[in-house]
Amino acid sequence: MSFAFYLISALTVAGGLAAVLLRNIVHCVLALTVAFAGLALLFLQLDAQFAGFAQILIYIGAVAILVIFAILLTRDPQVSQGKGMFSRTWVTGLLIAAAVFAVMGWAVLASAPALPNETSTPSVTVLQIGDALMSRYILPLEILALLLTAAIIGAVIVAMHEKVRSK
Amino acid sequence: MLGEGILKGLAETAKNFAGSYVSKERLTTVQYPEERIPTSESARVFPFLVYDGPDWEAGLRCVACQICEKECPPKCIYIEKSKDKKPDYVGKLQIYPARFDIDVSVCMSCQICVEVCPFEAIKMDVEFELSTDDRFGGLLRNRQHLAKSNEYYHQIHPTEASEVDARLGEEKAKLEAKAKAAAAAAAAKAAAPAAPAAKPAESTPKPAEGTDKQ
Amino acid sequence: MIGKADQIFVLLQHWIMGFFPPAWQAVVGILLGVVAILIVFPTLFALSVLLERKGLGRMQNRYGPNRVGPCGILQPVADAVKALIKEDIVPFKADALVHFIAPLVLVVAVFMGFAVLPVGRNMVLVDMDASLLFFFAMGASTELAVFMAGWSSHNKYSLLGAMRAVAQMISYEVPLLMTTVVVVMISGSLSLVKIVEAQNHFSGIFPHWYVFTPWGLAGFVLFLIASMAETNRSPFDLPEGESEIIAGYFTEYSGFKFALFFLGEYVGMLGIAGLGTTLFLGGWAAPFAFLNWVPSWFWFFAKIMLWICFFIWMRGTMPRLRQDQLMNFAWKFMLPMTLINLMVAALWRFVDEAWLRWAVCWIIVIGAYVAMGRMGMRRKRIAPRRYRYAE
Known part of the structure; x- marks a missing residue:
């Protein structure tokens, strides 16, 4: 710090x-x-x-x-x-924000004891990240790739649809 | 094939690039202050006042009729009439401009003043280097700056100037002939009524002015 | 083979650092590097502006600037003085703060990129592991500066120019990144220093630059096109299309802020030229083995100036694209080509037999190029144009 x-x-x-x-x-x-x-x-x-x-x-x-x-x-x-700084659904917004903050706080606090007491940060090179992505985390990577591809196709379809309708 | 056109274009520009160092004919630029193209006869930039004879002040053709001042679209001409009169090219007494100013920064070189002038007194110059570091006084040309001799006019626009001279000469000859005829008639009539002899001689210039305006 | 001349600037830096107490030496060293970057690249900017004006003039059979100083070489100085003493006008309805910050963000982001470019042997300010990523991160920040400039001017032309610029930069950033991925795949590193070292070998007298391989040549050409678009250079200069939107996003800038934009544009060009040189043309490596005695920094700067000259040549040659042509080219030609190039690079990596991979890779690259060119041309029906009323 x-x-x-x-x-x-x-x-x-x-x-x-x-x-x-x-x-x-x-x-x-x-x-x-x-x-x-x-x-x-x-x-x-x-x-x-x-x-x-x-x-x-x-x-x-x-x-x-x-x-x-x-x-x-x-x-x-x-x-x-609108007039004010707050929208009408500010209560809901606040609740969602509080929930997200609580989950994140819980995750951070829960993971603190799990860490070994290292004084120096491990130096992770980009090479290691790449290796990890291609071996251990290959499944999440592929799932993400699929999701993004689906999003791109969706975007293209939305755009195409409008074009057809305008004709 | 894709990209062929780009390569052709690149070759073309490369040819021009190299060619401009090899052949001087390619470079059409005139390096202005050192090199100059002679101004063409039809060049028109800024008006000037024509005078005849050696003395600019006495020879000014302008009679301060103020037609140009009124016709000027951006109103860049300022004329003050004189109190006294002086003889013009035919010898008739006329008013002359005591002040004749043209503002360079306002003039738009439209040449309307030249077209409306009945006395062939204002013409277009070819001099274009009118810039100055004095914004106010330097850009206001008074009648001394503007006065240029008829010879100068012949130099810059020879064809037009000789036409103008021919026209003026013709008129002058016509007037002289008329005056002679009037004088002859007056002389013939002089035997009987001697008193109104001077009158017709003085009224002759008026129809002459009318023909001039055409 | 490391001579004194080659390391002269490094030695100079160490010599100056020697005057300071040991605790300060690291800071002083970094500062010296920063100062060197801030001196060298603006000088090159002045040089490239002069080159551009003279070169374009010659391509159009004109002289170009030849009045200030001998042969006009002091023209950039005159321009700088003019920019400095001109009035700085901020439009009445402009967002003054954002209007002020935009050119600063641009110039800072552009100069940050140079921190990771190896300009010579042992001559890099920050040798970090992910330097390629750093360079692109800084390049991405310039888009925001451009948008800030266009939006804060409160002018339709500025906003249109900014939107055009941002759309174009985002579209061409995709192929630009993808072409560099090829180099990363083969060299196995994101560090620019390592990428240069991987290319600094010779077989006989010929170097092992990546541009001499099939995937490298394709990547080089694609990178060249994308970098032209990324720096808003002609023929991709729609964001500042003078005939349509005055000057695009810097319409409302005058005086020194305009000069900063101008500087940012050209220094960005130098930066991307430096990156391209590093990735494909061997960075500071000599072009032939027998030229190794020439200092490495000379080769780097010679290569980026060559690159700039090519940019100028292209600008003198090509007319401006239309917006739809620009986007079609990015998404329908550049992107598929980069993807094919990725596959070619993967093949290159995993096929061991030398002659086989050369043959296969060349066939794929050339085949893809010809096929895509044919397809694109067929759809556009390029033919001599006939005008009904002009005959």
Whole structure:
């Protein structure tokens, strides 16, 4: 727990809070990318290079851009809908958030004693990650690949359908 | 095959690239301040005032009729009439411009002032290097700057200038002939009523002006 | 075979580090590297702008800039001075903060990429395990900067340009990443330093660069096309199509911020050229065995400047694509070709007999290229165009 950790954590939390609290929705997305970048830095601080760079590449390079596209293609980002900062279903939202937080907290707390008391982080190279993915975790990888392929086919079908109808 | 066109295009540009170093004819650029193309006769840039004879102030053809000032679309001409009169090219007394300013920054080189001028007094120049570092005074040309001799006009637009000269000469000859005829008639009539002899001689220029406007 | 000239910059760095107490030496070393990157690449940027203006001029039978300094070589200096003293205009309705941050994000992201490029033997700022991934992570951040610039300007042209740029960069990032995967598969490492070392062998006098293999050549060509699109270079310069949307996402930028965008664009080009050189053209490796005495950093910079010259050549040759052509090309040609190339690389890896893998790989690559070209051409019915009213 160094100074850098607190700095990065503060950055991440501030980004996340700004993403929730800002009024302009494009600003929210930009704040969200700050949070993503903070997460990536946290990964890097833990010597998890692959996860950190993948976080930047996928979350900042793709997810944030996708969210932006979704916002700009659906409605005017300048107009903030509704009067208050909270939606009408805020109770449900809060409950879901609390549940997710509880599960994650439980998982972290439960896994703490399972870890051997290592003082130094194991240095995992990208090569090892690749080997693990191709041998031990081949089944989850294939399932994910299948899921993504299905998603792509679904997207193509949605797009094709609209094209046919417009003709 | 796919990509064939790209290779052909690349070869073409490479040929041009290498060729521009080998053959000078390829380079059409004129390196302006050092090299210049002679201005063509039909070049028209900015108006100037024509004067006859050696003295620019006495020879100005302009009579300050202000037609150009009124016709100018961007209103870049400013004229002040003189209080006194001076003789014009046929010797008739006319008003002359005490001030004649054209603003370079406003003028759009439309040549309408030239077309409306009944006295062939304003013509288009070919000089185009009018830029200056003085934004206000430097871009306002007064009548001294604008006055250029008829010889200069002949130099830059020879065909047009000789046409104009021929026309003016014709008119002048016509007027002189008319004056002579009037003088002859007056001389013939001089025997009987001696008193109104001067009057017809003075009224002759008016129809001449009318023909000029065509 | 490591001479003094080859290591001159490394020795210089160590010599300067020697003046500092041992605790500071690591920091000073990194700082020196950063300073070197911040000096060398903007200089190359100035050089490539000049080259571009002169080269394009010559291709169009013009002189190009030849007034400032002898043969116009001081033109970039004049441009820089102009950019610095110009008024910085922020549109009234612009989102001032985002408008301000966008060029900074772009330039920072672009320069970060150089941290992992090995510009010579032992000359890399950060030798990390996943440096290829790092480079692409930084490249991905530039998309966000472009979007920020376009959105914050509050201008339709800017927004259109930004959307075009982002759509294009995302589309071409897929083939760009896939082509580099081929190299990673063969060399077995994501580290750029190791990738260069894997190519720095010679059989006779000829080097073992990846571009001389079937999958490498295909990957190289695909990478070249995708990198042109990724840096918004002509013929893929729709995001700043002057004839349609003024200047795209930097329409509303002036003065030094515009200069930063300009810098970001060209330095991004240099960066991707450096990556391509590292992956396919052997990085700092000499092209022939007998040229090994020339310093390694010279080869790296010579190769990226060649790459830039090719970019300029392409810009002088090709007209701009249309948006649908751009997307069709990315998804219907580039992506299938990269996937086929992946399979070819896998074959190369697992077929042991040398002549067999050469033959099979070449046949697959060339066959796929010809077949896809035929298919694409047939659908488009390319023929001399006849205009009904012009005859």
